[in-house]
Amino acid sequence: xxxxxxxxxxxxxxxxxxxxxxxxxxxxxxxxxxxxxxxxxxxxxxxxxxxxxxxxxxxxxxxxxxxxxxxxxxxxxxxxxxxxxxxxxxxxxxxxxxxxxxxxxxxxxxxxxxxxxxxxxxxxxxxxxxxxxxxxxxxxxxxxxxxxxxxxxxxxxxxxxxxxxxxxxxxxxxxxxxxxxxxxxxxxxxxxxxxxxxxxxxxxxxxxxxxxxxxxxxxxxxxxxxxxxxxxxxxxxxxxxxxxxxxxxxxxxxxxxxxxxxxxxxxxxxxxxxxxxxxxxxxxxxxxxxxxxxxxxxxxxx
Amino acid sequence: xxxxxxxxxxxxxxxxxxxxxxxxxxxxxxxxxxxxxxxxxxxxxxxxxxxxxxxxxxxxxxxxxxxxxxxxxxxxxxxxxxxxxxxxxxxxxxxxxxxxxxxxxxxxxxxxxxxxxxxxxxxxxxxxxxxxxxxxxxxxxxxxxxxxxxxxxxxxxxxxxxxxxxxxxxxxxxxxxxxxxxxxxxxxxxxxxxxxxxxxxxxxxxxxxxxxxxxxxxxxxxxxxxxxxxxxxxxxxxxxxxxxxxxxxxxxxxxxxxxxxxxxxxxxxxxxxxxxxxxxxxxxxxxxxxxxxxxxxxxxxxxxxxxxxxxxxxxxxxxxxxxxxxxxxxxxxxxxxxxxxxxxxxxxxxxxxxxxxxxxxxx
Amino acid sequence: xxxxxxxxxxxxxxxxxxxxxxxxxxxxxxxxxxxxxxxxxxxxxxxxxxxxxxxxxxxxxxxxxxxxxxxxxxxxxxxxxxxxxxxxxxxxxxxxxxxxxxxxxxxxxxxxxxxxxxxxxxxxxxxxxxxxxxxxxxxxxxxxxxxxxxxxxxxxxxxxxxxxxxxxxxxxxxxxxxxxxxxxxxxxxxxxxxxxxxxxxxxxxxxxxxxxxxxxxxxxxxxxxxxxxxxxxxxxxxxxxxxxxxxxxxxxxxxxxxxxxxxxxxxxxxxxxxxxxxxxx
Numbered sequence: 001x002x003x004x005x006x007x008x009x010x011x012x013x014x015x016x017x018x019x020x021x022x023x024x025x026x027x028x029x030x031x032x033x034x035x036x037x038x039x040x041x042x043x044x045x046x047x048x049x050x051x052x053x054x055x056x057x058x059x060x061x062x063x064x065x066x067x068x069x070x071x072x073x074x075x076x077x078x079x080x081x082x083x084x085x086x087x088x089x090x091x092x093x094x095x096x097x098x099x100x101x102x103x104x105x106x107x108x109x110x111x112x113x114x115x116x117x118x119x120x121x122x123x124x125x126x127x128x129x130x131x132x133x134x135x136x137x138x139x140x141x142x143x144x145x146x147x148x149x150x151x152x153x154x155x156x157x158x159x160x161x162x163x164x165x166x167x168x169x170x171x172x173x174x175x176x177x178x179x180x181x182x183x184x185x186x187x188x189x190x191x192x193x194x195x196x197x198x199x200x201x202x203x204x205x206x207x208x209x210x211x212x213x214x215x216x217x218x219x220x221x222x223x224x225x226x227x228x229x230x231x232x233x234x235x236x237x238x239x240x241x242x243x244x245x246x247x248x249x250x251x252x253x254x255x256x257x258x259x260x261x262x263x264x265x266x267x268x269x270x271x272x273x274x275x276x277x278x279x280x281x282x283x284x285x286x287x288x289x290x291x292x293x294x295x296x297x298x299x300x301x302x
Numbered sequence: 303x304x305x306x307x308x309x310x311x312x313x314x315x316x317x318x319x320x321x322x323x324x325x326x327x328x329x330x331x332x333x334x335x336x337x338x339x340x341x342x343x344x345x346x347x348x349x350x351x352x353x354x355x356x357x358x359x360x361x362x363x364x365x366x367x368x369x370x371x372x373x374x375x376x377x378x379x380x381x382x383x384x385x386x387x388x389x390x391x392x393x394x395x396x397x398x399x400x401x402x403x404x405x406x407x408x409x410x411x412x413x414x415x416x417x418x419x420x421x422x423x424x425x426x427x428x429x430x431x432x433x434x435x436x437x438x439x440x441x442x443x444x445x446x447x448x449x450x451x452x453x454x455x456x457x458x459x460x461x462x463x464x465x466x467x468x469x470x471x472x473x474x475x476x477x478x479x480x481x482x483x484x485x486x487x488x489x490x491x492x493x494x495x496x497x498x499x500x501x502x503x504x505x506x507x508x509x510x511x512x513x514x515x516x517x518x519x520x521x522x523x524x525x526x527x528x529x530x531x532x533x534x535x536x537x538x539x540x541x542x543x544x545x546x547x548x549x550x551x552x553x554x555x556x557x558x559x560x561x562x563x564x565x566x567x568x569x570x571x572x573x574x575x576x577x578x579x580x581x582x583x584x585x586x587x588x589x590x591x592x593x594x595x596x597x598x599x600x601x602x603x604x605x606x607x608x609x610x611x612x613x614x615x616x617x618x619x620x621x622x623x624x625x626x627x628x629x630x631x632x633x634x635x636x637x638x639x640x641x642x643x644x645x646x647x648x649x650x651x652x653x654x655x656x657x658x659x660x661x662x663x664x665x
Numbered sequence: 666x667x668x669x670x671x672x673x674x675x676x677x678x679x680x681x682x683x684x685x686x687x688x689x690x691x692x693x694x695x696x697x698x699x700x701x702x703x704x705x706x707x708x709x710x711x712x713x714x715x716x717x718x719x720x721x722x723x724x725x726x727x728x729x730x731x732x733x734x735x736x737x738x739x740x741x742x743x744x745x746x747x748x749x750x751x752x753x754x755x756x757x758x759x760x761x762x763x764x765x766x767x768x769x770x771x772x773x774x775x776x777x778x779x780x781x782x783x784x785x786x787x788x789x790x791x792x793x794x795x796x797x798x799x800x801x802x803x804x805x806x807x808x809x810x811x812x813x814x815x816x817x818x819x820x821x822x823x824x825x826x827x828x829x830x831x832x833x834x835x836x837x838x839x840x841x842x843x844x845x846x847x848x849x850x851x852x853x854x855x856x857x858x859x860x861x862x863x864x865x866x867x868x869x870x871x872x873x874x875x876x877x878x879x880x881x882x883x884x885x886x887x888x889x890x891x892x893x894x895x896x897x898x899x900x901x902x903x904x905x906x907x908x909x910x911x912x913x914x915x916x917x918x919x920x921x922x923x924x925x926x927x928x929x930x931x932x933x934x935x936x937x938x939x940x941x942x943x944x945x946x
Contacts, residue, residue, distance in 0.1 A: 025761035404846030
C-alpha cells in the first residue's frame with residue numbers, strides 16, 4: 001500500500017459512512033483476534049516464569065524456537081500430526097464424497113438420510129469422545145465384544161491403551177465426526193453440475209463412468225479444493241477428540257501439535273515456549289490459508 | 303414535471319469509462335429512450351441520473367435544481383426496474399404506500415393516492431396480494447404504480463418490459479405510451495431493444511461504448527443515421543452494410559466481391575467526400591428490389607435462403623461473401639442458389655466513410 | 666430405463682453401510698443410557714437392555730438431588746453463554762456483512778480476507794493471549810470471558826455466512842427504496858433486514874451450535890463448578906462418577922438433543938449456511 005493510488009484519501013473520506021457498519025466488528029476482531037496474534041508472536045521470544053508473573057519474563061530471542069525444534073517430543077508429535085491430519089482428511093473426504101454421490105439422485109427418504117448422516121457432525125465433540133470411549137472400552141466396549149463374537153479376535157482389543165492402535169482408533173472417531181461435512185460440501189457441489197451437460201454426454205453415448213470422470217469431476221475441482229483445505233485445517237486444529245479420549249497417550253503415541261501445545265501452556269505453564277510452538281503451527285496454517293482464500297475468491301473478484 | 307439536463311457527465315471504473323462526456327437535455331414532458339447494446343453505458347447513465355451511483359465528473363440538473371450531489375431520495379424522481387424490485391415481504395398496497403410513508407404523507411392522503419393509482423392501472427383487486435402471487439404483467443403495473451403515486455418530477459425506467467413475454471410486451475408498450483400522454487410525464491427509458499425506443503420515444507439517444515452516438519427523433523435516427531453503428535443498430539432487420547470502393551471519380555462503386563454500381567449525382571457528391579476510396583454502402587431491406595431476370599444497372603447475386611413471415615418474405619441474397627436481407631411481397635418464390643438481380647433505390651442509399659464510420663454528406 | 670444399474674446398487678450398499686457407521690455409536694449411547702449401571706458393566710454386553718430404565722435421566726433432570734442440580738446448572742450456563750455470544754455476534758456481524766456485500770470502500774478486500782483467514786487459526790493460538798487478557802480484565806472464571814472469546818470464531822463465521830445471504834438479495838430493492846425516499850440506512854433497516862431474517866436465523870443457529878459445543882476455552886478459562894458449561898461439565902462428571910457409563914451416556918444424549926433438534930428442523934438453512942460461498946457455480 002506504499003504507493004497508494006491518487007485520491008485514496010478522498011475515496012476513504014467519501015466512503016466514511018461505510019466504515020461505521022464494519023467498525024463494531026473491526027473493534028471486536030482487533031481485540032479478540034489481532035491482539036492475541038500479536039501477543040503470541042511477542043511472547044514466543046521470551047522465557048516466561050511458570051507462575052505466570054509475566055513481568056518477570058526474560059527475552060531469549062529465538063531460544064524457544066531452537067528448543068522446540070530440538071525436542072524429541074516435537075518430532076514425534078510432528079509425525080503424529082502428519083498421520084492424523086492426512087489420514088483423517090483422506091478418509092473423511094472419500095466417505096463424504098461417496099455419500100454425496102450416492103445421495104445425488106432423487107429417492108424416497110433422501111432428505112431424512114442426509115439428515116441422519118449429518119448428525120455426527122453437529123453433536124458435541126465432547127459427547128462424541130465419550131461415546132467412542134465407551135464403544136472402545138477395554139472391558140465392556142461393544143466393538144471389542146462384537147469382534148470377539150464374530151471371531152475376529154480372541155480377546156477384546158485394547159484400542160486406546162495400545163501404542164499400535166491408538167492413532168488409528170482416534171482417526172476413526174475423527175472421520176466419523178467429520179465425513180458429513182465433506183458430504184454436504186460435495187453434495188452442494190454436485191448439485192451445481194449442469195444437468196444439460198450430463199444429458200448431452202448421455203446422448204453422445206458416454207457411460208456413467210465417462211460422464212462422472214469427464215464432466216462431474218472437472219466441475220468439482222473448486223469445491224474439492226475448498227473442502228480438502230477446510231478438512232486439513234480442521235484436523236490440524238483439532239483438540240477435543242485426542243484430548244478427551246487419550247490426552248496424547250499412551251506414552252505420547254497420540255500426541256499431536258495442538259495437544260502438545262496445550263500441555264506445554266496449561267499443564268506446564270510454559271507460555272513462552274508454547275507461544276513459539278503456536279507460531280510454528282501458525283506459519284503452516286498461513287500457507288494453507290493462502291490457498292484457501294485463493295480458492296474461495298477465485299472468480300469472485302474479477 | 304421537469305426537464306432533465308445532463309452536462310458532460312463521466313463515470314469511470316478504474317481506467318475504464320462507462321459513460322464518457324455525455325450531454326443531453328430531456329425536455330419537460332418528453333419521452334426519451336436511451337438505447338444501445340449491453341455494456342454501452344445506458345443503465346449507468348440512468349443510475350447516475352437517479353443518484354444511485356456517484357458521478358466521476360459533470361453535472362445533473364432536474365428542473366432548475368442542481369442535483370449532482372443529492373441523494374436519490376432528494377431528487378424527486380421515480381424509477382421502474384427491470385426486475386420490478388417490488389418489496390417481496392410487503393403487500394401491493396404497502397409497496398405503493400412505501401414512497402408516500404417515506405415522505406411523511408398523511409395517512410388519508412396515502413390511501414386516496416393509492417386508490418387513485420390502482421384505479422388508473424387497473425390493479426385495485428390486487429392490493430392485498432404479495433408480489434410473488436402476481437403475474438409478470440401485474441408486477442409491472444404495480445412497479446409503475448409505485449413510481450407514479452407520489453407525482454415525481456421524472457420517471458426513470460430501466461428495461462421495464464424486458465422480463466415480459468412478447469405478447470404482453472406489445473400491450474404494455476401501448477399502455478406506457480398512453481400513460482406518458484395522460485400524465486404528460488418526463489420519462490427517461492433505458493432499453494436494448496431499438497424497436498421499443500423507436501415505437502415509444504419522442505427522441506432516442508443511441509449509445510455505444512459509453513459515448514452518445516446520436517440524439518434525435520426516431521424518424522431522423524432511422525432516416526439519417528450519423529454513423530455505421532447507428533445505421534446497423536436501429537431498424538429490424540438491420541440495415542444491409544457492405545464495404546465498397548469509390549471508382550471513376552465518384553461516379554460508381556466497386557466491390558471486391560466483383561459487383562459494380564453506378565451512383566446518382568447526389569450520391570456521387572457524397573462519395574467524393576470520403577477520406578479514402580473505402581466506403582460502406584448501406585441500404586435498408588425495403589429499399590432494394592429483387593428481379594429474377596437481369597435489370598439494367600442491377601447487381602447480380604444468388605439467393606441464399608427465404609424467410610417468409612406471413613405479410614413479408616425476407617430473402618437472403620449473397621453477393622460473393624456478403625449477405626444482404628431484402629424484403630419482398632409474400633408471394634415471392636425463389637429457389638436457393640437461383641440468380642437474382644438487385645435494384646437499389648438511390649434516394650434511400652446511405653454512404654459511410656469506412657475509416658471513420660461517419661455518414662458521408664454531400665460536400 | 667429401470668434396468669439394474671450396478672452403480673445404483675453399489676451406491677445403495679455404500680450408503681447403508683455408512684448409515685450404520687454413523688448411527689451405531691449413537692444407538693449404543695441411547696441403549697446404554699437406558700441401562701442400570703450394573704447392566705452396563707457386563708461382558709458380553711446386553712445388546713438390548715433387559716430392564717430398561719429412565720433412572721439416569723430422572724437423576725440428571727431433577728433439581729432435587731445434587732447430581733441433577735449440578736447438571737441443570739451446567740445446562741443453564743451453556744444456554745446462557747451460547748445465547749449471549751450468538752446474539753452479540755449476530756448484532757455485530759449483520760452491519761459488517763452488509764457493508765462487505767454492498768459497499769466498495771477502500772480496504773474492503775483486505776479486511777474481508779483477514780476475516781476469512783481467521784478460520785485458519787487454531788483456538789490454541791488464541792488461548793494464551795486471551796487467557797492473559799482475561800486475567801488482566803479480571804474476567805477469568807466468568808462467563809463473560811467465554812461470551813467474548815466465542816466471538817473469535819463466531820464473528821468471522823457469521824460475517825462470512827451473512828455476506829452470502831446479502832449477496833443474494835437483489836440490490837435493486839435497496840435502490841428502489843432509496844429512490845422512494847429512504848436513506849441508505851433506512852433502506853437497510855426497512856427493506857433488507859426483514860428479507861434477510863432467514864439468513865440471520867440460519868447464522869444464529871450455526872453460531873449457537875458452535876458455542877454450545879465449544880470446549881477448549883471453557884476448559885481453560887473456567888474452573889469454578891458454578892459456572893462451567895456442559896462440555897466441560899460432562900468431563901467433570903466423568904472424573905467424579907467414573908464408572909457410571911449409563912449416566913454419562915444419558916448426559917451426552919441430553920446435551921445432543923437441542924443441537925440435533927435445531928439442526929433437523931432447520932436442516933435446509935443449515936446446509937446452505939455451511940456450503941455458502943464454497944460452492945459458486
